[in-house]
Structures are given as C-alpha cells and as structure tokens.
Amino acid sequence: MARLARISLYPIKSLDPITVPGAEVGESGALDGDRRYAMTDAGGEYVNGKRTPAVHRLRTSFDRAANEVVVRKEGGSDAHRFDIDADRDRLVAYLSDHFGLDARLADADGGSYPDDTTLAGPTVISTATIEAVASWYPGLTAENVRRRFRANLEVDGVPAFWEDRLVGDHDHGVAFAVGDVTFTGVNPCQRCVVPSRDPYTGEESPTFRTTFIERREETLPDWVDTTRFDHYFRLMVNTTVSPAERGGEVRVGDDVRISGEERL
Template identity: 25%
Template sequence: MPIISALTLYPIKSCAGISLQTATLTEAGLSHQTLRDREWMLIDSNNQFLTQREYPRMALLQPELADEKLMLHAPDMPALEIGLIPATPGTLVQVQVWDDLVPAYDCGATAASWLTRFLGVNCRLVRSHPSSQRCANPKWTGDIKVPALFSDGYPLLLISSASLEDLNQRLLAQGRAAVPMDRFRPNIVIDGVEAFEEDYAEVLIIHKTNAAQQSIQLQPVKPCPRCPIPAVDQASAEVGPNPVDILQSYRSNPLLEGAVTFGMNTIVRQGAGQTIAVGDALELQLAF
C-alpha cells in the first residue's frame, strides 16, 4: 500500500526546509500553523530572486517555527526573528520570480543586514503579498487557476523513495556516493510504489476516516526539470558532482524538449484545507 513517508515545508524559497509529521493542504502548497510553503524569498538589489543555484550557502539558512515566531538560524550567526504578524507591514515592492513580476512586502533592514552578512551579497527578505496573482502554468494544470506563491512554478513537488533508490543504485554502480532525498527538495515523499511510478499517476487519493470529510486528491501535472541545485550538499553547502548527469542517460523527457526530469509537480484537486500526515495511505490511480 503506498503511503506518505515524508513531508517538508520550505518557508523561504531555496533555504532549508522544516520536516513535518502533519501539514495542511492549501491550493498554494503545504502550510503548518501560520507558515506557508515558499511564502518568503530573498532578492538582490535589482529585486531578482536568489536561489542556491548561484548562492549554495542558502542551504545553511535553517528556519524554525518557535512560539508563534519564525526563527532563522545560520552557522556563526545569532538567530534572526522574523515576525509572522508584523505590527506594520513592510514596504511594498515588485519582485521578479522567473518571468513573473509580483508584489511583496519588504521584511526590513534588520533581516536584510543579517542575510547580507551571512551570504556576502547585498540582499533582502520579502514576503508574498496577499494581492499576488502568480499562478502555475495553465498549460499543465488544465486551465485550472493554481496559486504558486514563490515556488518555481507549482505548489507541491512529489517524489517516490523508489525513484531515489533507483538513482542511488546507478550512482553506486559508477563508484559515486549515494545522495539523500533533500538534494531534490520535495514537499511530499511517498513509499510503496515502483521507481518513477509517480510519473504515470493520474491522481493520488487519500481517503479520510472521517465520513464528513472529502477524500483528498493530488494530481501530478508536470515532470520537474532539474537544475544545478542537486549538486549542493544541503548539510554543508558544498558543491560536488551533480547526480543529474547520471539522470541524463535515462531521464531525458521529450515532453520538456529533452530536459532531465525527476519528481512531479503536483496540484491539489480536492481537499484544500484538510490535513495530511506521514503514514497516510494513498491510492495511486495510473493514467493508463
């Protein structure tokens, strides 16, 4: 029986995640208490978003939810407190996320100074504005309007542990080290399916035990093209050989003009507002 084996929420785009036992589903992704996935983001002096692609030390920025506050930790730095409900909203700015220009709140000079000091590049922290209309590409969502906040483009990334095991067997066969799942930064990891079976899922259904609740339906909509980030050790921020070069030999996807894909971008078709948990059983319905 397929099950959910891990849940991870990434409050700040391209920074470390928070491992969860339970999470609430929203149309824009996972949430937990007052935190939403990829609700915050770092920007440079031109208001362009920053990621581990250019700044691998972002992997060492570890958020923590404590006493209704978001604390940000980094090596050799005092903790940074980020207000979840600021007394006064920050300055409204327009920020660039890939091809989208969207409104955001600037989180202030203290956060900017702390992050600039740690990363060694002039940067600021921003938070998604409620008026933002950024959405996933309707080409892949079936013209369903799906909010995306600051994610690369979709609210959820789902990967099976069997897919990672398949990759690791190939890495080991070539004398290379296996890699952990966090190199690929999924929100949801599932067990109990064959390698890459998630690629062919039409829908994943979680049946709720409470008869008053609807079944939850998650729909994988687009294979996830991989970038340089899997080369970054998420524990040390060291950049090593990219496992994507192994994937290149067997995961080139004609649907994306030959891009190497690993994992599935996923949307919530039914069940927004409901809770999912590690250990929840899934019914995986294939598209053929």
Template identity: 25%
Template sequence: MMRLSALYRYPLKSARGEALQTSSLDLLGLSGDRRWLLVERDNGRFLTQRMYPQMSQLAALHNTDGSLTLAAPGYPALHVAVPEPDNDLRGITIWRDSFRVPDAGDAAAQWLSDFIGKDVRLVHVPEQRARYLPSGYGLNSDRVAFADGFPLLLIGQASLDDLVDKVGRPLEMLRFRPNLVVEGSAAFAEDGWKRIRIGAVEFRVLKPCERCIMTTIDPQTGERSPDREPLATLRTYRQKEGDVLFGQNLVADGAGVVEVGMAVTVLE
C-alpha cells in the same frame, strides 16, 4: 500498500528544509511552505542556492503564527514577523513572473545581507498576492507562492533508490527538495499518475519537475559535487527534450491535512 513516508517544508525558498510529521494544506500548498524569499535589493531578482550555495546552511523555521525564525552558524537567531499584506510593497521577479509583495523590514535585510555577503531584502507572499501557475497548467483558481512554478513536489522513494544504485553512493532526498515522498511504488511510477489521494486530500499531478545544478549541492555542507552528481547520471536516463526530469509537480484540490504514514491511492 503505498504510503506517505516523508513530508518536508521549505519556509524560505532555497534555505534549509524542515522535516514534518503532519501538515495542513491551503491554497498555496503545505502551510508555511516557501512563503518567504530573498531578493537582490536593487532589482528584486530572486536568490537561490544555484548562485549562493551557502543558503543551504541557512535555517528558516516556520512558526505557528506564520512568522519566521532565522538561524545560521555564527549568527544570533532572529525572529521576523509577518509583514502587513499591503504595506511597503517591493517589486520582485521570479523567472518570468514580476509582482509586488510586502518587504519584511530592515533588521531581517541586514541580518541576511551579512550572511549572504550581498545587499538583499526579505519578502513575504500573502495568499492574495500569490502567482498563477505557468500558462497551460492547472486551473484558474490554482496559485503558487515562491516555489519555482508549482505548489507541491512529489518523489517516489523507489525513484531515489534507483538513482542511488546508478550513481553508486548514498544521496539525500533533500537534494531534490520534495514536499511529499511516497513509499511502496515502483521506481518512477509517479511519472504515470494523473490524480492521487493522500488521506482525504486529492491532488492533481501536473507535470514532471525539471532538475538543475542545485541537485549537486550537498544539503548538509553546502558543497557542490565535483563530478556533478547526481545530475550527470540523471542526464543519462532521465533526459527528455533537453530537460532532466525527476519528481512530479502537484496541486491539491482543496484544504486538508496530510501526515506521514497515510495511505497513498492512485485515482487516475
């Protein structure tokens, strides 16, 4: 039987993930997932570990009221309240999307600028200001917060096990930043899924996830793999039309709750 074996949330895009036992789902995916973002102060361009691998050492914990607690080695913890949805709007850009979202204030900006070593601002996305999915995917009602393009990412545990065998050393699932990990399926079985159900929630599987240099960053240390693994090995057998594919992007059909241990059923 297939089951949900792990559940992860990333409150601040590209910061450390949180392992969860259970989570509610809303319009934007797991509650509290990637609702916060770091952007350059001057131009609003988003920041990730691709250019700033030290973000892997930045903890951003989601609180029940939606607020954020920032923590990092050598820095005092900082509580950041959710800004009002229509106040102090800042223009930002994620890939091809440009839109306006509320700024989280000067205290958070200074704390994070000190940590990153660059002038940055922290922004938050309320549900009513979320983006549409990439053109050609999903429904008009589907939205995404600050994830690259889709609200949820699923990876089969057997798919990672297969990659580990080929690379020849252990690899952390968090390198790939999934939300949902499924146990009990064959390696890369998720490539053929179109609809699944976890507990009482149904999900549409929209497209494979294209992988980048972030997979070579050790989530514990923030150091890049000098041999460019596991991306180098993925290129040898998971490349299609120039893109390296690992995991599947999903969207949930409606709200609900998912919990580690729940049965996973392929509907289509």
C-alpha cells in the same frame, strides 16, 4: 500499499526544510507554510541556489509556532535566532552580509513562492526513487539526495520511479488522492543546477548531471510516455490542486491512491 511517508516544507525558499506530521493545502494550492518567504535582492530577484552556491552554506531551523528561524553557517557553531517579524531588519542584515548584496525577505502572506508558478501544488517523489538515485553515486546518502531535489511529499510502499505514473500525456493529468485530498500530477519536474551541488557546502560535482541523465534514461520504466521527457534531467512530479480541494489536510501515514487520467 502506497503511503505518505514524509512531508517536507521549506519555510524560506532555498533554505533547509522542516518535516511535519501534517499540512493543510493553502489557498494558492501549495502546502501552507511552504516557501512562504523568499530571499531577494533590492531589485526583487530571487537569491537562491540557481544564483549562488552560498545559499547551500546556510543551515537553518524554523519554529513555525513562534515564526522564528535559527541561522548558522555550515561548519560553524555561532547560531543566530531571529523573530521573522520583530527581527526582520537584523535577519536581512545577516543575509546581506552573507551574500554580499543588499538582501530583502519577501513574504507571500498566506501564499507561496513556488519554482513553478503555474503548477504550484506540492511536488511528489517516492522513497525508493530517492534510494535508487543515491545508489548511482558512491558515498551519496538518501538524505543527501532528499536535500538536493527538495520534494514536498514522499511516498513509500511503491517501487522506484512510481511517481512517473502521475504523469499523463500532454493534454491530461493524473488524479491521485492523499488521504481525503485529490491532487493532479502534470509533468516530471525539470531540474536546474541545484541538484548537482552538495546541499551542505555548495560544491558542484561536474559529473553529477551527466551520470544522472545516463542512469535516468537507462532506468526509465517501459510504460513511461517518453514524449514527456525532452531531456532526462527530470525527477519528481509537479502537481496542481483544484480550488475545491484547498483547505484539505494531508498527514503522514495517509494512503495514496491513483484515480486515473483527466483532461487538463
């Protein structure tokens, strides 16, 4: 039986995740607290993994109750704690020094800064998919793959690439319920340079993308609509959430049930 195994939130976009036992769907359609903050430059452009591998070399832990973040550099022991509100200037100064630019910290204030602003719902992947992708690369662990692809909802009790069942044709999404909340799967998520980099050091693997594309095409289930893949550097599923479902909560252990296709 399909079951929600893990919920990951990324309080500061592009930085480390936290895992939580439950999460509410916010008014934007994203999970509450996911990518609430985003690092930008003075011009408002994101400072993220697409822009610089220096993002990967920051380790963070986030206390949601206190709204505090602890930041240190990979391999270092010198950790700094910041209250996001009271210590905003000190945090921004730390980030500016790390990135070598005039950084800012934007606050969506109850909203989110998703990668896909049209499909702002949580992203979905299966545990078996993560393990399958890890097996394509010698020495790569499932946790390393999780951090490369950065999904919100992880489902177990299903085979690898099960989440591709949440993609309909170009005019339809696939409705599925997690506990009492219904989401709509829309398309397989297009990947950028980020998964090709080690999530802890930022070191890029020059063959990661090529290997991924080859193995993804080889392992694509025969029931998949290949017209939804203009290329095979796609993994996990983007979703949307109707306004009526927002405010609902999903929890680890919830059953996951596919309802069927619906017109977008």
